Amino acid sequence: MFTGNDFLALVAEGLPQTRGTDLAVADWQPGEVTLRLPFNEASIRPGGTISGPTLFSLADIALYGVVLSRIGHVELAVTTNLNINFLRRPEPADLLARARLLKLGTRLAVGEVAIWRDAVDGGPDRAVAHATGTYSIPPGGREG
Amino acid sequence: MFTGNDFLALVAEGLPQTRGTDLAVADWQPGEVTLRLPFNEASIRPGGTISGPTLFSLADIALYGVVLSRIGHVELAVTTNLNINFLRRPEPADLLARARLLKLGTRLAVGEVAIWRDAVDGGPDRAVAHATGTYSIPPGGREG
Amino acid sequence: MFTGNDFLALVAEGLPQTRGTDLAVADWQPGEVTLRLPFNEASIRPGGTISGPTLFSLADIALYGVVLSRIGHVELAVTTNLNINFLRRPEPADLLARARLLKLGTRLAVGEVAIWRDAVDGGPDRAVAHATGTYSIPPGGREG
Amino acid sequence: MFTGNDFLALVAEGLPQTRGTDLAVADWQPGEVTLRLPFNEASIRPGGTISGPTLFSLADIALYGVVLSRIGHVELAVTTNLNINFLRRPEPADLLARARLLKLGTRLAVGEVAIWRDAVDGGPDRAVAHATGTYSIPPGGREG
Numbered sequence: 001m002f003t004g005n006d007f008l009a010l011v012a013e014g015l016p017q018t019r020g021t022d023l024a025v026a027d028w029q030p031g032e033v034t035l036r037l038p039f040n041e042a043s044i045r046p047g048g049t050i051s052g053p054t055l056f057s058l059a060d061i062a063l064y065g066v067v068l069s070r071i072g073h074v075e076l077a078v079t080t081n082l083n084i085n086f087l088r089r090p091e092p093a094d095l096l097a098r099a100r101l102l103k104l105g106t107r108l109a110v111g112e113v114a115i116w117r118d119a120v121d122g123g124p125d126r127a128v129a130h131a132t133g134t135y136s137i138p139p140g141g142r143e144g
Numbered sequence: 145m146f147t148g149n150d151f152l153a154l155v156a157e158g159l160p161q162t163r164g165t166d167l168a169v170a171d172w173q174p175g176e177v178t179l180r181l182p183f184n185e186a187s188i189r190p191g192g193t194i195s196g197p198t199l200f201s202l203a204d205i206a207l208y209g210v211v212l213s214r215i216g217h218v219e220l221a222v223t224t225n226l227n228i229n230f231l232r233r234p235e236p237a238d239l240l241a242r243a244r245l246l247k248l249g250t251r252l253a254v255g256e257v258a259i260w261r262d263a264v265d266g267g268p269d270r271a272v273a274h275a276t277g278t279y280s281i282p283p284g285g286r287e288g
Numbered sequence: 289m290f291t292g293n294d295f296l297a298l299v300a301e302g303l304p305q306t307r308g309t310d311l312a313v314a315d316w317q318p319g320e321v322t323l324r325l326p327f328n329e330a331s332i333r334p335g336g337t338i339s340g341p342t343l344f345s346l347a348d349i350a351l352y353g354v355v356l357s358r359i360g361h362v363e364l365a366v367t368t369n370l371n372i373n374f375l376r377r378p379e380p381a382d383l384l385a386r387a388r389l390l391k392l393g394t395r396l397a398v399g400e401v402a403i404w405r406d407a408v409d410g411g412p413d414r415a416v417a418h419a420t421g422t423y424s425i426p427p428g429g430r431e432g
Numbered sequence: 433m434f435t436g437n438d439f440l441a442l443v444a445e446g447l448p449q450t451r452g453t454d455l456a457v458a459d460w461q462p463g464e465v466t467l468r469l470p471f472n473e474a475s476i477r478p479g480g481t482i483s484g485p486t487l488f489s490l491a492d493i494a495l496y497g498v499v500l501s502r503i504g505h506v507e508l509a510v511t512t513n514l515n516i517n518f519l520r521r522p523e524p525a526d527l528l529a530r531a532r533l534l535k536l537g538t539r540l541a542v543g544e545v546a547i548w549r550d551a552v553d554g555g556p557d558r559a560v561a562h563a564t565g566t567y568s569i570p571p572g573g574r575e576g
Contacts, residue, residue, distance in 0.1 A: 053489040197345040391519040
């Protein structure tokens with residue numbers, strides 16, 4: 001069983017963009033995962049909004065997490081497509097990202113993720129960004 | 145107030161691809177709309193699956209519906225972007241399409257839609273297709 | 289070698305939405321394919337523009353063609369994702385759709401397509417629609 | 433006239449993710465812009481490939497550049513949608529990103545961008561990533 005802590009260890013080692021971010025797992029169920037990205041000065045643009053790459057990166061990691069929550073650690077699972085809609089101006093705040101699997105096949109997994117500001121938006125219905133993504137799973141990559 | 149029947153009348157008049165399809169409104173709430181597309185031989189590909197354009201067209205109409213469910217009849221609201229993921233082989237069946245608004249701004253509306261087979265999949269968690277779309281709303285177009 | 293005529297025969301048999309459309313191949317090179325869709329009353333919306341599903345369907349077929357132009361006839365190659373931007377109001381005219389491959393892997397192919405009005409826009413730089421799409425290629429599906 | 437140097441000054445001030453990256457303008461024409469991102473250890477994942485957020489960020493900046501190359505400096509032009517396909521494993525190298533405008537309207541601009549490794553891929557036909565994006569232009573925002 002691949003846990004949220006397993007995922008955080010993997011991310012800390014493998015994804016340089018999360019270094020120093022205090023990324024945390026808020027909820028971890030197979031097929032539905034919520035991550036928390038605490039507010040960080042480094043991700044703020046002048047004018048005071050969270051940068052697009054910060055939101056993209058969080059969406060990508062949450063989608064990666066929800067895929068691994070079902071198939072376990074697969075080193076070579078890679079993002080092949082990510083489509084992101086920026087919905088509202090993201091003033092600085094802790095972010096929550098909830099990812100769900102739409103499909104888990106033997107070769108491709110598809111998921112969606114909503115990102116919202118924890119103390120401001122109240123829930124995914126008032127998201128600042130929404131993304132769908134596709135991951136390619138290598139042959140023999142699925143554990144279960 | 146713009147109702148599901150108003151929408152069906154508008155679609156019957158304005159969208160040629162729905163002619164002869166018996167498209168119906170299964171549920172109509174402002175901001176969340178579910179349409180039903182009864183099984184139709186004309187939308188089947190040899191091999192026996194529902195064609196991609198049939199699914200695209202249903203996704204586009206459902207997203208249009210959920211935008212109008214909030215802003216009323218705006219003649220010139222047009223799709224500017226639609227991203228669709230085909231998730232499972234859609235064997236012939238009645239289709240349900242549930243669309244939700246992700247954002248309603250003064251100039252742009254963004255929504256998502258899941259399409260599933262009513263008697264087969266049991267719900268949007270087993271969708272055959274999922275799409276997100278953006279609609280451009282003309283100046284002065286919003287009623288409320 | 290899979291030719292443009294092979295493709296038209298395949299499409300005539302397998303894709304119901306092209307029936308009665310006089311779809312033609314304007315240019316056929318491995319990795320770059322241009323299709324022509326003559327003007328057809330059935331694809332016009334009231335108000336006089338070409339419908340979104342007509343543009344989606346043409347984009348999808350052109351992308352399918354450019355994949356087959358390189359790998360030959362693979363029955364089970366299926367669209368997994370299509371992202372389409374509607375750029376300009378498409379007044380009635382013959383349409384040209386030029387598709388190019390961005391990547392051809394053993395499992396996935398990615399292409400892009402621009403659609404423009406032959407006598408009006410003059411070329412793909414003034415396209416009415418632009419799409420990118422992903423196709424899944426079954427194991428053993430590639431001929432060469 | 434808004435030049436490539438104007439753009440670099442704007443980016444240096446406004447986009448924190450470019451700090452310390454030596455981002456440069458390789459070519460700057462109104463409507464077609466090519467940026468260069470020199471190789472940087474900080475953007476490498478363990479395993480030795482360039483990270484997805486690095487590619488997303490470069491695509492987003494190049495699309496922003498090509499919009500400004502036509503409309504000049506518009507503070508509030510914001511990305512509303514970005515769809516990115518990851519095409520090949522991006523081994524470390526200097527990256528080139530060529531962005532072109534697909535449409536420039538009064539309210540929305542749409543562009544596409546190809547990213548390739550300068551010394552390795554030889555050109556955009558062998559891109560490691562391809563994206564399309566939409567920018568919202570505020571009322572009165574266009575200079576010309």
